[in-house]
Amino acid sequence: MRASRVPPDGGFGWVVVAGCALVNVFNQSLVSVFGLMFADYLASLGEHAFGAALVMNVMNISLNFSGLITGPIIKHFNPRKAAILGSLLTGTALSLCSYSTKLWQIVLSYSVTFGFGLGLIQSSTFVALNSYFRHRKGRAVGFALAGTGIGQILMPLLVQYLLSNFNFRDTTLIIGGLAFNGVVGASLLQPVEWHLKDSVAGDDRESQPLLAMDKPSSHANGTSCKKASCGWSKLAALMDFAILKQVSFLNLIVGLGLAYTASTSFSLFFPYFLQKSANLTMLEAANCMSVLSTTDLITRITVPAFVDRMEFSHRTTFLLAGICLVVARSVMAEMRSLVPLMVTSAFYGIFRSITIVNQNLTVAEYCGERKIEKMLPNALGFNMVTKGILVLTLGQILGWFADFTGSYSLNLHAQNLLLVTTCVLWLCEMYFKDDN
Numbered sequence: 001m002r003a004s005r006v007p008p009d010g011g012f013g014w015v016v017v018a019g020c021a022l023v024n025v026f027n028q029s030l031v032s033v034f035g036l037m038f039a040d041y042l043a044s045l046g047e048h049a050f051g052a053a054l055v056m057n058v059m060n061i062s063l064n065f066s067g068l069i070t071g072p073i074i075k076h077f078n079p080r081k082a083a084i085l086g087s088l089l090t091g092t093a094l095s096l097c098s099y100s101t102k103l104w105q106i107v108l109s110y111s112v113t114f115g116f117g118l119g120l121i122q123s124s125t126f127v128a129l130n131s132y133f134r135h136r137k138g139r140a141v142g143f144a145l146a147g148t149g150i151g152q153i154l155m156p157l158l159v160q161y162l163l164s165n166f167n168f169r170d171t172t173l174i175i176g177g178l179a180f181n182g183v184v185g186a187s188l189l190q191p192v193e194w195h196l197k198d199s200v201a202g203d204d205r206e207s208q209p210l211l212a213m214d215k216p217s218s219h220a221n222g223t224s225c226k227k228a229s230c231g232w233s234k235l236a237a238l239m240d241f242a243i244l245k246q247v248s249f250l251n252l253i254v255g256l257g258l259a260y261t262a263s264t265s266f267s268l269f270f271p272y273f274l275q276k277s278a279n280l281t282m283l284e285a286a287n288c289m290s291v292l293s294t295t296d297l298i299t300r301i302t303v304p305a306f307v308d309r310m311e312f313s314h315r316t317t318f319l320l321a322g323i324c325l326v327v328a329r330s331v332m333a334e335m336r337s338l339v340p341l342m343v344t345s346a347f348y349g350i351f352r353s354i355t356i357v358n359q360n361l362t363v364a365e366y367c368g369e370r371k372i373e374k375m376l377p378n379a380l381g382f383n384m385v386t387k388g389i390l391v392l393t394l395g396q397i398l399g400w401f402a403d404f405t406g407s408y409s410l411n412l413h414a415q416n417l418l419l420v421t422t423c424v425l426w427l428c429e430m431y432f433k434d435d436n
Contacts, residue, residue, distance in 0.1 A: 053399020
């Protein structure tokens, strides 16, 4: 039988997983310590919840709107180059933050530059992983995101220690220097074409490399089209705009965007809730955050293997975890003592991990079911843009709501409304799909 070249579904792919994990330790995990690191400094500048929300939400806008160009970049260049550039940008951004004395300077350095760097890292690392694995994608993504979990355990404690012994500028410079270590991990993301293995023809459709390029089409009649028409056709093909005509895809990314906005707002306001609503000390708040991150990490390592083996749908898994997050966040909002908060933080970390691991996998699953795997880079980009739009609008409203009510407990309940909306949208689609 004819042999073909297929991704290894392991092999050097595990080195790529390690590289992605290393990038995540020193980059992705830093988002969770924004409130801890910047809260007092922003207060000294006269900025409170609204200002912090502005910085964080503009960062998410930059992160997610980078999806408009990361898809084409990944399709035409190496994901490794995008990840290296992203790591350089995040380290540079934090270094610039240390010299910021105005809110607009923090917005320019942290929100714009840091956010764009994270956008490059998120898309490129996932595409690199997805191209190496066929049947173990859940485990691969879970292990890679475990790097973020490790960082989320260590970074709050490190930031708390640094702020206790150094000023804001020195702390930010040190953290920025650590972010440059992501370049080392990004260098391990070798192209899958270097590590393809021989396989008997007839392997499943996922055996083809993800980033295989379409050959340029020629006009059968030999005539040339109008310049504007050809230009739009090339742009539409490059950006894969055709996927936006699918209502099911739009419903999918809107639901993911709402859940992401709720998760981002929680990461921002969780330290505020612990210190101002629950009246915990900075060390106690850091301990709660570390407990949350510990269960998050354990779940990322263990649960994806179980989901892969049981062949659960990534979308269904995400939906069930989202419902559990609503319950966990509602209970947490009413807690005021350390031990109950640590317990609820632990449960929250479990379900948050499941949603994070399955977010991009849900998009990849959608493309796989419809045999449009080549559209995955741009599908991820459109998902990122949707998240950016929702963060810009609903995320900023949540920041205003916290200032208006003066209650971070109510803010946690308001975040739940976004997750509930996601559940309603997806359940309605499932119901009508089954009915048809």
